């Protein structure tokens with residue numbers, strides 16, 4: 001998921017001040033499906049695009065722990081609590097895999113984390129929505145992780161080796177996330193009328209933001225073309241969105257829930273579910289910082305970072321102590 | 332992030348993490364991490380890279396201890412031993428009659 005915000009910034013032109021011969025050889029390697037590795041020559045714009053995309057992806061994993069963390073202490077059973085805890089730990093792990101991948105491009109961890117904390121960096125706007133009930137945890141696993149999987153599977157074949165390899169690790173873990181979410185929805189949908197209403201309410205609130213996770217429509221997306229040529233991206237935003245809608249609508253029907261889109265129709269000819277118009281004004285409002293939780297997410301992240309300072313300090317003090325003890329033992 | 336009392340996290344050395352899976356294959360690179368010292372690197376590797384029993388054994392290696400071939404040496408490094416150059420190093424180079432059976 002998580003890479004939609006990429007499409008909101010204009011990329012540097014690929015050909016700007018690059019040696020045409022090197023550029024041609026680079027493109028030939030990409031076309032031959034070779035992977036580009038950290039020490040290889042690459043155009044500056046390729047490097048910049050990847051640093052931005054991978055770090056936004058990492059930030060999204062880290063911020064994404066917050067909406068779910070909101071229900072950790074109020075999970076309905078110990079079993080659900082353990083499952084949710086495991087999922088949130090995975091998301092933290094995903095953030096770390098991705099920061100490491102970004103660092104191979106010559107940017108420091110400190111710089112990346114700094115960009116997140118200062119508010120300069122973007123992360124997926126889906127995480128600026130609140131989790132109002134337990135059913136939202138089900139909806140997030142099912143829809144948000146479901147959308148993430150659609151987006152991330154093609155990234156396993158991204159032309160940049162370290163990113164592709166991180167995505168393979170991540171995709172292995174995402175399936176559990178989506179299934180635990182859908183199982184929560186199933187339990188609620190088969191429960192009391194009140195529980196089913198909770199599930200429907202969560203679907204009502206998470207459906208459109210999930211559909212928007214794939215980013216602006218192809219006709220409004222500023223630089224899909226270059227990312228496609230470089231095989232950073234394999235499918236357009238609209239193509240991925242369509243895959244997601246086609247996979248998800250029948251899953252909602254199975255639950256006996258209604259997709260909150262009165263215009264949703266099945267097109268027999270193309271075998272696709274066609275959604276009604278998407279409210280892109282809302283999308284841009286949230287991207288630009290006016291979502292319900294933008295401020296809270298960033299404040300929480302900053303506070304957590306500051307509150308964790310003593311842990312980093314203690315780790316260093318302990319490392320120093322251990323070094324000293326080793327030196328003493330060797331002497 | 333830097334603050335007065337605390338060195339930035341990225342000044343902690345970088346370690347590469349290798350896991351040996353249960354299936355008897357050798358250690359395989361899975362990613363990297365920062366840690367204040369070797370022992371903590373090992374603990375972090377366990378937490379970050381083995382949440383599902385992926386490893387029977389974990390190696391962490393300071394990234395700066397790895398001696399790597401350079402990408403522009405690739406031609407002299409790999410080219411001499413490719414199948415095109417030395418086909419006779421591969422079993423399919425040799426014609427064995429079908430009557431002999433599987434070999």
Ligand SMILES: [Fe+2]
Nearest residue numbers: 061090091094
């Ligand atoms: Fe994730």
Ligand SMILES: [Fe+2]
Nearest residue numbers: 091145174177
């Ligand atoms: Fe996930």
